[in-house]
Structure formats: structure tokens, C-alpha cells
Amino acid sequence: MKTVDISITIGGPQGGGIDTSSNMISRAFAYSGYNVFGVREYHSNIKGRHSYTHLRVKKERPRSLKYPLDFLVALDPDTIFEHIEDVGKGTRIIYDNSIEKSDLSQARMIMKDTSDRIRHELEHSGDLMTVAGAISLMKKKGGIAIPIPFSDIVQKAISGGVPSRYYNTLGAALTLAISGVDVKFLEESIRFVFSSKEKVVEENVSVVKAAYDYCQENKFRTDNLEEIKRTPRFLLTGNDGAAIGKIMGGLRFQTYYPITPASDESTIIEEHEDLKWIASENSKLAKSGIAVVQTEDEISAIAMASGAAITGARSSTATSGPGFSLMAEAISFAGIDEIPIVITLYQRGGPSTGLPTRNGQGDLLFALNTGHGEFPRMVISSGDVEECIYDSMNALNYAQRYQLPVIHLIDKNLANTSDFIPEIDSKKVKVPQVARIVHSPEWRRYSLDTKTGISEFGVFGKDIFWMTGDEHDELGHVTEDSELRDKMMVKRFHKLEVADSEIPISDKAVLYGPENADVTFVTWGSQKGPILDVMEILGKEGKKCNLLYLKMFQPFPSEFVSGILSKAKMVIDVESNMLGQAANVIKLNTGIDITRRILKYNGRHMTEDEILDAARTIMGTSQKKIEVVLKHGA
Amino acid sequence: MAHNFKTDLTVDWCPGCGDFGIVTSITQALTELNLDPRGVVAVSGIGCSGKTPHYINIAGAHTLHGRSIPYATGVKLSNPKLKVIVTGGDGDMLSIGAGHFVAEGRRNSGLTIMVYDNEVYGLTKGQAAPTMSLGEQTKSLTRANIFGKLNPIALALSAGYSMVARGFSFDMKQLKEIIKTAINHEGSSVIDILQPCPTYNNINTMEWYKQRVYKLEDDKSWNPIVTPEDDAKTSGEKFASAMTKALEWGDRIPTGIFYQNKAIPPFTKRLAKNVPNYLEVTPAEQRVSTSDGYTVVDPKETFADKILM
Ligand SMILES: Cc1ncc(C[n+]2csc(CCOP(=O)(O)OP(=O)(O)O)c2C)c(N)n1
Ligand code: SF4
Ligand SMILES: [Mg+2]
Numbered sequence: 001m002k003t004v005d006i007s008i009t010i011g012g013p014q015g016g017g018i019d020t021s022s023n024m025i026s027r028a029f030a031y032s033g034y035n036v037f038g039v040r041e042y043h044s045n046i047k048g049r050h051s052y053t054h055l056r057v058k059k060e061r062p063r064s065l066k067y068p069l070d071f072l073v074a075l076d077p078d079t080i081f082e083h084i085e086d087v088g089k090g091t092r093i094i095y096d097n098s099i100e101k102s103d104l105s106q107a108r109m110i111m112k113d114t115s116d117r118i119r120h121e122l123e124h125s126g127d128l129m130t131v132a133g134a135i136s137l138m139k140k141k142g143g144i145a146i147p148i149p150f151s152d153i154v155q156k157a158i159s160g161g162v163p164s165r166y167y168n169t170l171g172a173a174l175t176l177a178i179s180g181v182d183v184k185f186l187e188e189s190i191r192f193v194f195s196s197k198e199k200v201v202e203e204n205v206s207v208v209k210a211a212y213d214y215c216q217e218n219k220f221r222t223d224n225l226e227e228i229k230r231t232p233r234f235l236l237t238g239n240d241g242a243a244i245g246k247i248m249g250g251l252r253f254q255t256y257y258p259i260t261p262a263s264d265e266s267t268i269i270e271e272h273e274d275l276k277w278i279a280s281e282n283s284k285l286a287k288s289g290i291a292v293v294q295t296e297d298e299i300s301a302i303a304m305a306s307g308a309a310i311t312g313a314r315s316s317t318a319t320s321g322p323g324f325s326l327m328a329e330a331i332s333f334a335g336i337d338e339i340p341i342v343i344t345l346y347q348r349g350g351p352s353t354g355l356p357t358r359n360g361q362g363d364l365l366f367a368l369n370t371g372h373g374e375f376p377r378m379v380i381s382s383g384d385v386e387e388c389i390y391d392s393m394n395a396l397n398y399a400q401r402y403q404l405p406v407i408h409l410i411d412k413n414l415a416n417t418s419d420f421i422p423e424i425d426s427k428k429v430k431v432p433q434v435a436r437i438v439h440s441p442e443w444r445r446y447s448l449d450t451k452t453g454i455s456e457f458g459v460f461g462k463d464i465f466w467m468t469g470d471e472h473d474e475l476g477h478v479t480e481d482s483e484l485r486d487k488m489m490v491k492r493f494h495k496l497e498v499a500d501s502e503i504p505i506s507d508k509a510v511l512y513g514p515e516n517a518d519v520t521f522v523t524w525g526s527q528k529g530p531i532l533d534v535m536e537i538l539g540k541e542g543k544k545c546n547l548l549y550l551k552m553f554q555p556f557p558s559e560f561v562s563g564i565l566s567k568a569k570m571v572i573d574v575e576s577n578m579l580g581q582a583a584n585v586i587k588l589n590t591g592i593d594i595t596r597r598i599l600k601y602n603g604r605h606m607t608e609d610e611i612l613d614a615a616r617t618i619m620g621t622s623q624k625k626i627e628v629v630l631k632h633g634a
Numbered sequence: 635m636a637h638n639f640k641t642d643l644t645v646d647w648c649p650g651c652g653d654f655g656i657v658t659s660i661t662q663a664l665t666e667l668n669l670d671p672r673g674v675v676a677v678s679g680i681g682c683s684g685k686t687p688h689y690i691n692i693a694g695a696h697t698l699h700g701r702s703i704p705y706a707t708g709v710k711l712s713n714p715k716l717k718v719i720v721t722g723g724d725g726d727m728l729s730i731g732a733g734h735f736v737a738e739g740r741r742n743s744g745l746t747i748m749v750y751d752n753e754v755y756g757l758t759k760g761q762a763a764p765t766m767s768l769g770e771q772t773k774s775l776t777r778a779n780i781f782g783k784l785n786p787i788a789l790a791l792s793a794g795y796s797m798v799a800r801g802f803s804f805d806m807k808q809l810k811e812i813i814k815t816a817i818n819h820e821g822s823s824v825i826d827i828l829q830p831c832p833t834y835n836n837i838n839t840m841e842w843y844k845q846r847v848y849k850l851e852d853d854k855s856w857n858p859i860v861t862p863e864d865d866a867k868t869s870g871e872k873f874a875s876a877m878t879k880a881l882e883w884g885d886r887i888p889t890g891i892f893y894q895n896k897a898i899p900p901f902t903k904r905l906a907k908n909v910p911n912y913l914e915v916t917p918a919e920q921r922v923s924t925s926d927g928y929t930v931v932d933p934k935e936t937f938a939d940k941i942l943m
Contacts, residue, residue, distance in 0.1 A: 030942055235942045244937055248929040250922025253712045272936055274910050288920040288930075289909035291711055296737035300704035303697070307677070307708020310695065311918035315712070333698055393929075420942070424933035431923040431930075438672070460675050460693040461713050461918060468688070468696035469680070477643060477688050478696070 004034065004059055004225070006179060007066055009086060010171055011052030011634075012075030013109065014045050017168035020193055021075075022053035024172040027189035028181050029057045030235070030420060033228025037062035037529075039605050040416040041634070044260070044356040048109045050078045052634065054605070059228060061420065063384070063529030066608040067632065071178070072143075073171045077102035078110050080131045080138075081118050082634040089142030093135060094174050096167070097147035100132040146220065148174060157210035158203050169204045173211035180225040183212050234421040238414035241385040242344055243268035244424065245392025246316060247275070247290065250431045253308035253315040254292045255301040260357055261415040262318040262346040266292055298323035302330040306339045310467065312434040312459035314396050316342035320412075321350045321363055328371045331405050335375025337467045337476075338446070338455070338492065340399035341406070344392070347525075348412045349603040358603025359413040361525055361576040365584065367407045368554055374489070376496045378402065379554040380507075381409040383528035385419040391551070393429040394507060400434060401502075402495045403457060411576060413605045414526040438462045444474035448487055453494030500555035508557040511564055513539075513546030519619060520568035522594060524550040524582050526605070527574045533608045534615060543619070553585055562590035572618055574598045574611065580627075595625040604633025637671045639664045641691045647682060652803035652829030652840070653750060657689050659806045660719065660748075663813040664692070674717045674817075677706035679731060681723035681757045682831075683750035700731030703738050703747065710743045713918035714902040717817055719746040724763040725755045728784055732764075739793025741901040742821040746813065749786055749824065752831035753838055760834030773836045786826040787880035787892055791873065796821030796895040798876065800888065802828045802847050804840050812891060821900045828887070843887070850879065850890035860895040869895065 008025065012018050019040070026036040034057050042051035056062040068088025074080045074095040081104055087093065104110075104119060119129060125140065127133035135145050150170060154163035169190070176186050186208050194200040215221050236244070243265045246254065256266035270292040291308075295301040301317045308315040319327065324345050334341050347363045349355030367379050378398050382391045388410060399406045439458055445465035447455040455474075458465055466476030471488060473479045513535055521531050528549050535545040548564050550557075565571055565586070573583040573594040578601045583594040598614040600606050614628040639661035647653045664674060676687040680699035687694025697705040706720045727735050727749045738745065753766040760774030764784040771778040790798045797819045801809035809827065816823035828847070830840045850856050858876060860869040876893035906912040911920075924930055934941070 027942065232941055232943045234937065234940050236940055240940060244933065244940075247936065248931045248933060250929065252917035252920055252922070253708070255708075270908075271939075273908060275931055275936060287910050288915060288917075289912060291905055291909050291912065291917050293711060293905075295704065296733055299701060300707075300734055300737065303701045303704035304708035304711070307695070307705040307710075308712030308917065309708075311709055311713040311716070311916075313712040313917040313920075314922060315708070329698055330701065337695075424937070426929050426931065426933055430927045432927065433921060433923050436919065459918065460695075460709055461716055462672060464671060464691065464693050466688055466694045466696065469698055470696070476694075478685075 004057060006057040006071070007069045008055045008057070008071040008073065008175060009052050009069050009083060010073040010075070010175070011050060011079030011083060012168065013047070013078070014042055014049050014051045015047035016075060018051050018053060018075070021168035021172045022055060023193055024169065024186060024189045025055060025175055026235070026418065027192060028176050028185040030233070031185040031188050031230060032181055032225055033230045034059060035061045035420050037065065038418045039065060039413060041604065042357050050082050050109060050634070052079065064533045064608045065605065071175050073175050075167045075171050077131045078107050080134045081107055081110060082114065084118065084121060084134055084137055085632065086634065087138040087141050087143040091138070091143045092146055092178065093138055093143050094146045094148060094171065095131070096150035098149070098151065100130065100135070100147065102131045104129040148214070153210045153214050154207055157206040166204065166207045169207050170211055173208040174215065177212045177215040178220050178222060180222045182224065182227070183208060231422065234424060235418060236385050236421050237416060237418050238385050238388050238410055239264040240268055241388025242318070242392045242410060243272070245389040246396065247272055248389070248426060248431070249393035249396040249429070250314045251316055251396060252290055252313040253305060254290060255295050255305045255317045256319065257295050257298045257301050257323055259320050259323050261348060261412045262320045262323070262344065264415070265318045265344065298326040299330060302327040302341070302343065306330060306334055306341050309339050309341050310460050312436050312461070314400065314434070316344060316396065318344040318346065320346040320348050322353065324363065324366070324370065331377070332371030332373055332375060333469050334405040335371060335377060335492070336373070336469060336471070338403040339405070340403050342395045342399050342408060343405060344408045344410060346410050346412060346415050349601070355603035357412070359411055359576055359605055360601065360603060361411050361581065362578070362601070364409065364553065364581040367409060368585070370407070376404050376493050377554060378404060378406045378499065378552070379409065380406065380552050381524050381550065382414065383525050383549065383551070384414065385417060386421055388414065389424060390429055393431065397429065397432065398499065400432065401454070402499050403454060404495060409525065411525045413576070417526065434459070436462055445476050446472060446474045446488070448474060448491055450491065452498045453491045454498065496555045503552070505557060505560055508552035509560050510549045510551065511546055512549060514544055515546070517544040517546040518569055519543065519545045519615070520564065520571045521545065521547045521574055522550070522571060522582065522586070523547065523574040525576065527576065527611070530606050530608045530611050531574060534612045537612060538615070550582055556585065556589045558589040561586060562592060565590065565592045570596065570619070572596045572598060572615060574606070576600050576606065597627045598630065599627060600630035602631060602633055606630060607632065636665065637691065639671065639691050641689055643688055645689055646685070648833045650832040651682070652752065652831065653682060653686070655803035655806050656748065656750065656809070656827055656829065657686055659809040659813055661690060662806070663810045663817065666810070667814055667817060669717065673715065674719065675709050677702050677709065677718060677720050679722040679726035681726050681750070681755070683721055683723040683726065683756070686721040700726050700729070701734065702726065703731060703734040703745065706745050707738065707741065707743050710745060711902065711905065713916045714744070714913055715916060717746070718744070719748065719817065721748045721750065723756065724749055724751045724753065724765045724786070728764045728786060728789070735789070736793045738822055739790060739795045742794065742796050742898055743901040744820060745822045746816040747822065747824045749826050750829045751786060751826050752829045752835055754831055754834045756831050756834060770837055772834060774834045785880060786824070788877060790824035791876055791880060791893060795824045796898045797823035797891070798893045799823065799891045800826045800828065802843055802889050803830065804844065805847070805889070808849060808889065815891065815894070819894060820896070821898055846885060846887045847889050848886055850888050850892065858891045858893045860897055862897040864897065869897070
């Protein structure tokens with residue numbers, strides 16, 4: 001059978017139903033048995049500005065996205081203008097034929113700088129400053145224009161109403177019809193998406209039928225897409241993954257102050273706060289839930305979660321850059337007071353408000369150094385949706401076992417990635433119960449009599465002890481004694497060594513591919529998938545590649561990393577930031593300097609094709625110090 | 635033997651400081667209420683006032699400057715069975731922590747909040763606190779204060795606190811009774827405590843206050859309590875008279891309970907509507923794993939909405 005690998009971007013105005021549309025497309029392909037991987041891109045705006053979803057459909061699970069597209073589906077003129085560069089040989093451009101005359105200058109929602117850039121491009125190619133001009137340029141790149149009478153099709157299908165309200169369904173239907181997806185699967189998606197609204201379902205199904213008929217009449221349809229037996233799967237985003245991991249990991253108290261792209265996690269936890277227990281252990285008192293509290297700011301969010309942690313509730317908060325900056329002082333407090341607390345840090349493009357809805361990995365060094373003074377913390381990172389689940393469970397475990405703040409990094413790209421997960425394994429990670437006992441009078445909360453630096457935990461409500469942001473004695477009272485100070489510092493940092501020795505290397509760093517390779521990629525976070533795909537392509541060309549993938553930055557697996565890198569022939573660091581922050585961490589811990597780098601900091605996701613191109617450039621030069629900055633992205 | 639609510643730590647406040655009277659009032663209140671010492675928690679911020687928890691023999695957290703309220707709220711909301719008292723300075727509560735102070739009024743989590751009102755930043759050597767009057771120059775100030783005076787009682791009332799009171803650290807009998815009422819009050823309470831700082835505030839001294847304070851409860855017709863049975867008009871009138879009394883300052887300074895509204899449901903009860911068994915088996919007490927050590931959650935059940943069949 002022929003291999004299926006379809007890349008689709010569907011775009012339109014924010015608030016114009018792009019999410020619904022891409023959901024319909026993903027589900028219809030999934031109902032046909034395929035896997036779909038997608039990323040959502042949007043402006044910091046509620047209505048009107050350009051947003052899009054980039055999808056990839058394959059039989060096996062896709063791990064990355066790529067350009068050029070197979071389909072560009074434009075629900076408005078802005079999408080045509082914004083995605084010129086995504087088009088290549090064979091890209092089908094589906095758009096409303098009535099927008100052809102739309103002028104770039106009328107596309108007011110395109111940011112001025114972007115608009116200027118597009119104007120230059122059109123000027124340069126000698127095309128008109130209109131949708132028709134942009135289409136003409138796309139055709140020169142090999143694109144195939146498919147102008148569709150959007151409004152006619154909708155009006156034929158339904159009487160009355162505003163036709164443009166159905167354009168998102170129409171866009172999905174045209175894409176699926178042309179791809180050869182059976183109409184019944186789109187109908188099923190529509191039933192799901194508009195579940196309870198019978199009339200809406202009917203209207204949308206009529207629009208779908210009209211679209212399929214239109215494609216049939218005009219011979220746009222390709223062969224029927226082969227149907228594969230479908231199996232039940234979870235359709236999850238990175239935000240879902242983190243929420244699910246926390247819920248399974250025994251989270252009982254979550255705080256947050258709204259911020260993109262972190263607050264979705266808290267909303268998802270809130271939606272599932274009524275926990276359904278494993279049937280065999282279900283008794284009335286066992287039934288439980290999670291308290292989710294929206295706080296007045298992020299300082300309160302971390303302070304409240306810390307307060308909850310000292311009563312024994314597994315606690316966490318989720319935020320991104322600006323909120324995380326506000327948490328610094330309280331993270332330092334959690335460090336000195338040995339509070340088990342998880343902070344999920346969704347990285348977006350900084351500094352300051354930066355690119356609030358775009359991707360970035362610029363917070364690694366900050367996460368390693370947040371807060372004044374020296375104290376132990378753990379910093380971990382996830383690179384795909386499944387990792388988000390199990391890493392979130394582990395994060396709660398680490399916090400409890402080592403009694404310290406755990407910072408869990410997830411980048412925006414991953415937070416907004418949607419993926420199909422065959423299974424969630426509830427037996428993959430254990431969930432230890434916090435001991436709730438009244439200790440004997442000899443017990444000291446910060447006892448120095450420990451081989452691990454870990455003193456026996458006690459909780460407010462059971463034990464009487466003190467906590468203070470000041471240096472303290474074993475009871476938790478303020479001290480400025482010079483000798484005790486040294487002992488407490490050593491005790492606290494000892495925990496990190498213990499963590500390092502107890503945690504299996506597979507949770508800290510993973511080597512993908514053969515041990516000996518021509519090229520060794522190094523990365524963390526959401527570039528993992530695209531690099532694995534790039535390795536496969538290069539592998540077929542006879543280039544042996546491997547990937548050193550980092551998951552834990554504190555404690556840092558120095559020995560493992562230097563073991564691999566000191567033997568490597570050519571090392572290429574791949575990160576979504578400007579400074580190569582993980583490379584800096586590697587240098588600090590191992591002394592190894594990675595001088596070949598692929599970096600991207602324009603806020604957009606890295607794709608298979610651009611990493612591949614950049615890798616080829618680096619592999620094809622004798623230059624030892626080279627930095628390729630990736631530029632793609634609408 | 636009855637629990638000794640005082641620790642044997644050396645108290646390092648200046649001689650004559652109003653803080654001593656506050657700690658004594660708190661420990662006496664705890665003793666008289668005969669509370670289980672493991673069922674009460676003290677949380678404070680940073681300042682002279684912030685040291686309070688170390689002197690009380692119950693679990694205590696001496697947290698960050700301005701952040702005592704959110705830490706305390708976390709303790710209370712994760713284990714609503716605990717009584718939580720919060721102590722902090724006027725700078726701590728009303729300047730750096732003012733956002734939390736206001737937010738807690740809307741939550742009404744059930745905290746007993748005591749503001750040590752000495753009109754100065756004690757621990758940082760006497761700078762003007764938000765409660766100092768405009769134009770006042772205490773001895774450590776190089777110039778007279780050019781900020782206006784913040785009114786803690788009026789702020790607490792408008793933030794929505796369901797109990798608002800004022801005590802005087804040299805009237806421990808009255809203060810202790812106010813604290814007892816506040817601890818038994820289901821919602822959150824604010825007690826503004828007039829606390830002379832002999833080291834830095836040479837204007838608002840013990841004598842200065844003694845000449846001015848009077849007790850609201852001495853007026854037998856004074857009834858600050860709103861019950862669920864009260865209609866909107868009655869409760870509105872009680873709030874209005876509390877506000878009127880809040881504005882009184884100068885020659886006569888009212889102390890006692892300004893307002894106590896028993897009709898406002900605490901945050902814990904609001905949360906309980908969404909979170910099953912929240913009050914019976916609190917988040918702090920819940921099981922997170924089954925007997926085999928794995929999660930109590932069945933992902934296929936709990937996340938059924940995410941499954942694509
Ligand atoms: C974030 C932060 N900023 C500044 C300080 C320094 N500081 C310590 S106590 C204090 C003010 C104390 O005044 P107040 O809260 O009124 O308490 P008092 O000492 O009067 O009881 C300040 C500013 C600090 N500890 N933390
Ligand atoms: S400085 Fe003032 S508030 Fe602080 S201990 Fe001394 S007298 Fe009390
Ligand atoms: Mg003060």
C-alpha cells in the first residue's frame with residue numbers, strides 16, 4: 001500500500017472556529033484509522049487575528065510536522081498571505097474564490113511588519129498585492145490552486161443564516177473530500193463536536209454533503225483513502241498530559257493565576273476534580289477530588305500551594321515566564337524549608353511578555369537559578385505528550401521524596417501539541433502515600449541525623465514544628481549560629497546527590513539511535529520528535545545518527561552526557577532559544593563545548609524539513625563553529 | 635496536664651513593645667478555648683510581628699514578607715479542619731501584602747488575621763508604614779510622612795471580610811476575647827491591633843492610645859452581628875454603621891468588634907460543592923494510592939472524555 005503522509009494547515013481569523021475545524025479533520029482521519037499530530041498557533045488576541053493549526057497524518061504515529069504542505073486551507077485572505085512560504089510542489093491551496101480580489105492593504109489584522117514583508121515578497125516576484133497575486137506566487141512554487149465558491153456551496157446546503165459561519169466546517173469537508181476520507185467519518189466527527197445540538201449537527205452535515213458533492217462533480221477527489229481498523233486512543237495535548245499526570249500522581253491541591261499557555265492545565269484538572277476511583281477500592285470515604293484554586297497572583301499561587309504541601313496534600317502550581325518570575329522568592333523559601341512542591345513551567349517566548357502565545361525554550365537557565373541564595377531544586381523537562389503524563393507523576397514523587405521544589409519545563413509547542421496516545425499506563429509510576437503520623441517528642445522536622453539529607457517529613461495538623469525563611473535549627477526555629485548554618489546547607493544539598501543516585505538514568509537522559517554515529521544531535525523538549533524523524537531520513541541515506549535527549553537538568557547526568565559527547569564525532573545542539581541554554585548547562589557540568597548549533601527563537605515550532613536542511617548544511621561544511629538560525633513560521 | 639501554648643524561646647522584642655501583649659492574648663485565647671494544639675496553626679510574614687509563631691507552642695510557619703495570607707490560605711484550604719491564625723505587621727499586611735489582604739476578603743477562607751498596627755516598619759528601623767498619618771514625623775523619620783493614612787478597618791470591610799475588629803495590645807482582656815470570637819468565627823476575620831512601638835514610634839505611644847481608645851461594646855445598643863435571618867436592609871445598616879465607626883480616628887478611637895457577618899459562606903463550603911468529600915476527607919488526608927502502591931485513578935474512567943473510540 002502507498003504510504004500516507006499528509007501535511008495540512010488550516011487557517012482563519014481567531015474566534016472563527018479554526019479549532020473546531022482542525023478537530024473535525026483530526027477526528028475524521030482518526031476514525032479512518034490514522035494518527036494525527038498537530039500544533040496550534042495563535043496570536044495574543046481573542047477575535048480577528050490570524051490563527052492556524054498545522055497537522056500531519058500518517059498510519060504510524062507522526063512525531064513532527066513538516067513543510068511544504070499538502071493542503072493549505074484558507075478560511076480568509078490573511079491565511080493566503082501569511083502562508084506563502086509553506087507552499088511547495090503539489091500543495092493544494094483551498095480557498096474561497098470570492099476573496100481573490102482582496103488586497104493586502106485591506107487585510108488589517110495582519111501585523112504591519114508581516115504585511116510589509118509579504119508586500120516585498122510579492123513585489124519581488126512581480127505579483128499583484130492581492131490574494132490572486134499571492135496565489136500566483138504560490139503557483140510558481142508548485143502550488144495547485146483550488147478556488148471554491150464557498151458561499152454558493154453553503155447556501156445550497158442550508159437556507160438562511162450567515163454562510164461564513166459554516167466556512168470552518170466547509171474547509172474541513174473540502175480537505176477530507178479531496179483526501180478521499182469517507183464522508184461517514186466526518187459526519188461522526190461532527191456528531192461528536194456538536195454533540196448535543198441536533199439542529200447544528202444537521203446543518204453542518206448538509207454543508208459537508210454539499211462539499212463532497214461539489215468535489216465529486218469537479219473531480220477534485222483523489223482515490224479513496226484506505227481504511228485501517230481503528231482502535232480506541234486518547235486524543236491529548238501537552239496540557240492534557242500534564243494535568244492527567246498530576247491527577248494520577250495524587251495531586252490534591254492545584255493553584256494558578258491565568259496565563260497562556262499554562263492555565264489550560266488547571267482548567268483540565270478542574271474539569272476532572274471529581275475523581276473516579278479504581279472500582280475495587282471504591283468506598284464512600286475513598287471518593288475524593290482535587291481542590292483547584294484560582295489565586296490573586298502567582299506569588300499567592302506558589303505560596304498557597306506550599307501552604308497546602310505542609311499539611312500533606314500533594315500540591316502544585318502551573319505558570320509561564322512572567323508568573324514564574326514572580327514566584328522566585330517563594331521557590332527560595334521552599335528550598336530552605338524543604339517543601340515538596342511542583343511548579344510546571346510552560347515556556348513561551350520571552351523576555352517580559354515577549355511572544356505570549358508562541359514557543360520558546362528561554363527559561364532553562366532561569367529555572368536552574370530562580371530565587372536568591374543556594375538551595376537544592378530539581379529541574380526536569382518533557383518532550384512529548386506521553387512524557388508530560390509520566391514526568392508529572394514523577395515530579396510529584398521527587399518533590400515528596402526529596403522535599404524540595406521541582407520545576408517541570410514544558411514548552412508552548414508541546415503544550416499545544418495534540419497527539420493520539422494508545423494507552424495510559426497506570427502502573428508505570430508508583431504513587432507513594434504521604435505518611436500522616438504524630439511523631440514522638442524526639443522527632444525533629446529538620447533532623448541532621450540523616451544519611452541522605454532527607455529528614456523525616458511531618459505535617460501541620462499532626463506534628464508541632466516550625467518553619468521559617470530564616471536559617472533554622474532542627475526544630476525549625478531561627479538560628480544564626482555559624483556552625484549549624486554549615487550543617488544545614490550541607491544537609492540540604494546532600495539530597496541532590498541522593499536523588500542523582502536513586503533516579504534511573506532513563507529518567508534523566510536518553511540516547512536514541514546507535515551508540516556510534518556520524519552525527520550526534522543534542523536536544524530537549526519538543527524538538528525530540530522532529531529530530532527522531534530527521535534521523536530516520538538521514539539513516540536511509542546511510543548517515544548514522546543518534547540523539548542525546550536531555551530530561552533532567554538538576555541534578556544533571558554529567559557522567560552519562562560526557563561519556564557520549566566525548567566519543568561523538570560531530571555534535572549538533574538543537575534548541576528553541578538564542579543562547580543554546582542546554583549547551584551552556586552541558587559545558588558548565590562537563591566542560592564540553594558544543595559549537596555546532598541549530599537554533600530557533602522566532603516563536604514558531606521547529607519542523608522536520610528545516611532541521612534536516614540545517615543539519616545538512618552543518619554536515620556539509622568543514623566549519624567547526626557554526627550556528628544555523630531557523631526562520632520558518634507564520 | 636493542660637498544653638502550654640507558650641514556647642520557652644527567648645523573646646527578642648524590645649522592652650515595652652506592644653507585641654508581648656498580643657502573644658499573651660493569643661496563647662490565653664487558645665488556652666481558654668481549650669483547643670487541641672495540633673489543630674491550630676500559626677502563620678506569619680516578616681517583621682518584628684513575624685516572629686510570633688516561634689513563641690507559640692503550635693505548628694508555625696514564619697513565611698515571607700507580605701505573603702502570610704496565601705501560605706495560611708493554602709494550609710486552611712488543604713485541611714479545612716485546622717484553625718489558622720495569621721500574624722503580620724502593618725507593612726507586611728497592608729503594603730507589600732495588600733493584594734493578598736484584599737483577595738482574602740473575597741475568599742473568606744476562615745483565617746484569623748491579626749495586623750500588628752504600629753504605624754512603622756519595626757524590623758527595618760522605623761520607616762513609615764501605610765497606617766501612619768500624613769504629616770506625622772516619628773523619631774526615626776528624616777522628614778514628615780508624605781503619604782496618606784490607610785484605614786485598615788475600612789479596607790477590611792470593603793474587601794468583604796466577614797468579621798472586622800480592633801484591639802489594643804495593652805488591653806489584653808478585650809483583645810483575648812476578640813481573638814476567641816474570631817477563632818470561632820467560620821469565615822475570615824481581621825483584627826487591627828493597636829501596637830505601640832516604643833523604639834521607633836514616639837507619637838502613638840501606649841499613653842497616647844490609652845487616652846483615646848474606647849470600647850464599642852460599652853454601648854449596650856451596639857450590635858455588629860449579621861445573622862442569616864437578617865434581611866438585606868438590616869445587614870446593610872449594620873455594615874454602614876461599621877463603616878461609620880471605621881472612619882472615627884483622632885481624639886476617640888473605637889475598639890471591639892465592628893462587624894461580624896455569619897451569613898457569608900466560607901470558601902471551604904463553596905469548594906465543597908465541587909470537590910467530593912472535601913470537608914470529610916480533606917485534600918491533606920486523602921488517599922492517593924491503592925494498597926498496591928499505584929494511583930487510585932482509573933485513567934479510562936476519569937479521562938473517558940478524552941478517549942476517541
Ligand atoms: C521582599 C522583602 N522586602 C523587604 C524586606 C525587608 N523587611 C523586613 S521586615 C520589613 C518591614 C516590617 O514592617 P512591618 O511589616 O510593619 O512589621 P513590624 O516589624 O513593624 O512588625 C521589611 C521591609 C523583606 N524581608 N522582604
Ligand atoms: S522595633 Fe518596635 S515593633 Fe519591633 S520589637 Fe522593637 S518595639 Fe517592637
Ligand atoms: Mg509595623
